[in-house]
Amino acid sequence: SAVISQKPSRDICQRGTSLTIQCQVDSQVTMMFWYRQQPGQSLTLIATANQGSEATYESGFVIDKFPISRPNLTFSTLTVSNMSPEDSSIYLCSVSRSGEQYFGPGTRLTVT
Amino acid sequence: QQQVKQSPQSLIVQKGGISIINCAYENTAFDYFPWYQQFPGKGPALLIAIRPDVSEKKEGRFTISFNKSAKQFSLHIMDSQPGDSATYFCAASQNSGGYQKVTFGIGTKLQVIP
Numbered sequence: 001s002a003v004i005s006q007k008p009s010r011d012i013c014q015r016g017t018s019l020t021i022q023c024q025v026d027s028q029v030t031m032m033f034w035y036r037q038q039p040g041q042s043l044t045l046i047a048t049a050n051q052g053s054e055a056t057y058e059s060g061f062v063i064d065k066f067p068i069s070r071p072n073l074t075f076s077t078l079t080v081s082n083m084s085p086e087d088s089s090i091y092l093c094s095v096s097r098s099g100e101q102y103f104g105p106g107t108r109l110t111v112t
Numbered sequence: 113q114q115q116v117k118q119s120p121q122s123l124i125v126q127k128g129g130i131s132i133i134n135c136a137y138e139n140t141a142f143d144y145f146p147w148y149q150q151f152p153g154k155g156p157a158l159l160i161a162i163r164p165d166v167s168e169k170k171e172g173r174f175t176i177s178f179n180k181s182a183k184q185f186s187l188h189i190m191d192s193q194p195g196d197s198a199t200y201f202c203a204a205s206q207n208s209g210g211y212q213k214v215t216f217g218i219g220t221k222l223q224v225i226p
Contacts, residue, residue, distance in 0.1 A: 031211045043216045092155050103155035
C-alpha cells in the first residue's frame, strides 16, 4: 500500500486568490496523480505528474489554472489559481504502486 | 461521455441484506477493474479488484462478479452492516503511456439501516 498525506485538509478561500495543496508519499513513486471530486460527484483526473518532467493535463484542465510541481519522488504540489466558486471541490492526490492506485485523504476547498 | 456507467446512485439496504452495485463499460482496452470505498471526509480506499480473465472474486463479505462478454461487472456485499455505509466507486483502468489510467464510475451512496 501507500501512505499519503495532504496539506491543508481543508480551506476556505476568497474568489480570485490561489491555494497550493501539498502531497507527501511515504516512499518514492514514479507517477503522482491529482484528481478533483466535486460535491456528490465522481473523481476526475486533473493531471499526471512525473518527476523531472512537465505534468500532463487532461482535457478541460490547463497549466495556468492548475500548475503542478514535482520536485522529487515523494512530493508534489497542486495550485488552484485565480479561484472561483466553481473550484469548490475536494482535491485528491494519488499514487500508483504495484498496479494499484492509492489516494490521500483529500483537501476540501470552499471558495467564497 | 461516461466511460464507466454505475447504478444505482443511491441504495438503502437493511442490516444483514445483500447490497448489489452494477457497472458497465464500453472500452475493451480496460484490463483491470477495481472497486473503491469512500467514507465522508476520507479519500477513496481500494476495496477489491478483478482482472477480466476471472469471472468472480471473493474477499470476505465482498464479491465481484465479472461478465466479459456483456462488459458488465458488479459488487455484492453480503450480510451488509451499518459500518458498510459509504460511497462505492467502480473503476476501470488501462495502460496509458506506461501507467494505469483509471476511469471511475459516478459512485453509489450506500446506506445500511439497522
